[in-house]
Amino acid sequence: MxxxxxxxxxxxxxxxxxxxxxxxxxxxxxxxxxxxxxxxxxxxxxxxxxxxxxxxxxxxxxxxxxxxxxxxxxxxxxxxxxxxxxxxxxxxxxxxxxxxxxxxxSKDSHGEILEQIQKENKDFGKSSSKQSKVLIEYVSSNPTGPLHVGHGRGAVFGSVLSSLLEEAGFEVDQEYYVNDFGRQMNILATSVWIRYCQLFSNEIKMMQQGYQGDYLLPVAKKLKDEKSDSLFKIEESLIQKLNSEDQDDEFTDQLVENLRVILKEEFQYIREFALSEILHLIKADLEQCGVHHNAWFSESSLYGNDGSTDNKVNGSIEELKSRGFIYEEGGAIWFKSSSLGDDKDRVLKRGNGEYTYFASDVAYHLDKYDRGYDRVINVWGSDHHGYLPRVRAAMDACDRDINKLEVIFIQFANLVKAGKKVSMSTRSGDFITLNELMNEVTTEAARFFYINRKADQHLEFDLDLAKEQSKDNPLYYIQYAHARICSVLRKAENEFEDFGSVELALLGSEKEIEILKLLRHYPQLIERSAKAGEPHLLCYFLRDLSGVFHSYYNSEKFLIEDKELMTSRLFLLKGVKQVIANGLRVLGIKAPEKM
RNA sequence: GCCCCGUUAGCUCAGUCGGAUAGAGCGCUGGAUUCCUAAUCCAGAGGCCAUAGGUUCAAAUCCUGUACGGGGCACCA
Known part of the structure; x- marks a missing residue:
């Protein structure tokens, strides 16, 4: 040893x-x-x-x-x-x-970091001080279909940021907010039902505003397996309707309403069935890229289950009202967000009696605050940035500390194949799903490439590079550094019985000091990435560390006559290996012993 | 029109609390292997940090304007 x-x-x-x-x-x-x-x-x-x-x-x-x-x-x-x-x-x-x-x-003061790494091992880089409680909400994609590659970026980002925060000493809850309330769920249920009817008759068309993707097909089949043809209660007039041109919002709402009348309580059944199936799909997608939420928060829970008005949404409107931020106009209930930095006032409850998505979100965020977190982090797509001022205004109005709310916006991701952008229309099911991406590249490559860019920067995900097995692929390069060290250490253990003692002052060459400085920097890097919400820094750090190692490897021999020098160098390699392994672990990526 | 993000080498991007001579990879040119993994390394060329001002002992970094690119501005979710 x-x-x-x-x-x-x-x-x-x-x-x-x-x-x-x-x-x-x-x-x-x-x-x-x-x-x-x-x-x-x-x-x-x-x-x-x-x-x-x-x-x-x-x-x-x-x-x-x-x-x-x-x-x-x-x-x-x-x-x-x-x-x-x-x-x-x-x-x-x-x-x-x-x-x-x-x-x-002094020279040996650089080497001291190796002793610390050895002592702390897997925990090197982990903060010893206990930080506060953090809630990070991410993905929260509408449960109406599978995730696409854009969601993947937010998902992996949230997942890596979570482990970074844990590493930095925070207690982290990872939450997915499920938008299982309102109109879109009805449209989903209707879409599933139409697909189901199509299994019995081929003259039925999907409604124009319905969800067009093929992913509803297996859902419909499963529904058929469970219910046989008992829900196939379509009327000729409905088939006619589905054939009509120019179906607008009103048309869709009426169609849903017709269906509710026809199916009665069965409609509710289909709704829940569809939701559960889609969530199943989403969870599988997340699982595939190593993303694990430990809490799933249902939007409809904010409205209570018994249909009474005593629920969290009404509670939050009441709170805003008591603080003088509510007024009525045109039959709608408005929040005076413009007085707290928003561009204009926002509707909470529409003239037709329905609540807006924003009303849910006010209640949801108040709920987050009331659960006692010290930091509330939201990871949102950059297309939602206009939404932040109103949420912030709502928290401000309710006298919550708006500094606790941090929103990180994730820019879009494009796939690049053979040097060309892969088109990514999200219209009518013609998008690239996360699942398709994950079938193309490994989980590890996907995680690394999603993170290997600042969040507010557009990402070009190069599929060919992610699959490549050479130094051009930074992940490969990093993993290879780890495997290479393992190989040297294995060889050393096999070939030598006796080792000299470790003499840190011997590790004084230019490259050695460069490596030691990088190792020393690692804990600060973790802390900073966690605080600033910038996991990409870890990728760059690991790339740099691996680069210096490969260079060192080519300039020195390790299995040499001088036992003391050999042992000291091997001790340095062990430190590098440990830090690469620790960093990759935070990214959710394996550090291979052999490649 | 208003708001958010971006603009750094031919390409893709880092750049910490403002700090000394601006950093990688790819690509290009030229080299290294009887030896621990060449799945790697070494050397060279390549910059008006979009632009104009301002703050400062010191600006790629902070502030203001301008140009270009992306996104957002619903009684949608």
Whole structure:
């Protein structure tokens, strides 16, 4: 076995920065507090340096102080430098450029991160501090059909952000809001019923505003299996109607109404049957790309089950009313959202007595708040951005903290095949489903490529690249790095009995330090991606880390005579392997031992 | 008309709290394998960070205008 290092000192990077900050503020206090009392409130920033000539860390403090002190920044930097006591970790300080203070760390202080990685193992990168409770709602696609590739992006995004948040110490609930209320459910039920009737007669047409996709066919067949022909109660007049041209909204509503009369309580049955079948479909689609919600929130539950007016939607309207944000006009109930930053006022209950989707959403969001989350995150398609001001206004009106509500907008995704965009009309069932995509590429590739782009950026999903098995495919490249390390470690275990001890100071080459710096950065990266809601950063990080590793691999030999050097290098490889594995795990992707 | 997002190398995109000389991959040119996975690596060329101002010791990054591209502006969901 490659030996483990004892006596872990566990100095992490944040501590190092904090220590420097503390020392700096003490020095400032001593030197300048008499001249300029406000310096106590100054924010001291410490940055990681890119250029190795600039050392490892730097602070801009002298330049920030230049103005209030009316003094040359380089002089200030020099004074601070004189008062900064060096130790075994910080071995040199330099004043450079316009007034930066550069800190140089000792060689073995870089290597210490490896001890921490070994100690924390799978938990390296995980925040030890307990953060608050978060609700993340995502996908929430209408339960009227299967998911398409656009939904896939939101789904994978939400899923990865959830694990990132968990990694960063948050307690996360992942919720799918099911729009199972209102008109569209009736249209779905009607569409399923028509498909069902088509199984008995081939002269029946689908209504124009019905759901046209083939996916309703198996639903209709299953309905036939259960109900035989007992629901086949079509009338000649209805067949005539379905043949007519120019079917508008009113036509559709009337048709639904006719059907309710014909089928009576059976209509309700078909509705629930269809909903449950479609949800089944959606869940299967999500499962296929590794997305797991732990809560499913039904819109109709907001309206209660007994048909009484004592429900959450009415409750929320009452709350708005009591706070003076409600008025009636033209027979409708309006929310005065324009007084709280929205473009115009919004209808909650229409003149015909039906509630709007927005009414549900007010109640739903109030419910989320009342469940006691500290952050409420919504992942929405970018086409919904105009919707945010009214939801925010509603929360504001009800005196909820609108800063708790975070909405992340996901831009559209296009599929690219052989260098050409694949057309993606969403009309009349002619769209590319998530299921079709998942049959083409692996779950892992889909997850990686969906995330490998900033959310507010349009995504071109290159199918050929996702399938390619070479370095051009970043996922392959990352997984290969992991497998390669495993291979070296296997070989080492097989060929050698005795290993020297790990000597961290031996890991001082340019490439080694570059790798160690990246490893040290990993926990901060996780924290930042989680806070900012930017999982794509993890993809880029893993690509970078793998790149430096491959380069290192080609420049050094590992199974060598010098046992101590060999063991130290293998120890470094173990660290890289662990971090790649941890990062991939957050993405929901396997780190293969062999490829 | 109003609102949101974007514009960085030929192409696809990163760029942290504003920080020092702007970063990858692809593509292009030229190299590396008797050796731990060449499924890889090394070197080179390639930039007015859309544009005009402003703030700052310091701007790709913050603010304002303009151009171009995408999206949104229902008593729909």
């Amino acid at each position: 490659i030996p483990e290092v004892e006596n872990i000192k566990g100095v992490n990077d944040l501590l190092m920065k904090d220590n420097i900050k503390k020392t700096l503020s003490e020095i400032l206090e001593d030197l300048y507090s008499q001249v300029e009392p406000e310096i106590k409130n100054l924010k001291i920033s410490i940055q990681d340096n890119k250029e190795k000539e600039h050392g490892d860390l730097a602070t801009n403090i002298a330049m920030v102080l230049a103005k209030p002190l009316k003094k040359n920044p380089k002089e200030i930097a020099e004074e601070i430098k004189q008062n900064f006591v060096l130790d075994e970790k910080i071995i040199k300080i330099e004043v450079a450029g316009p007034g930066f203070l550069n800190f140089f760390l």
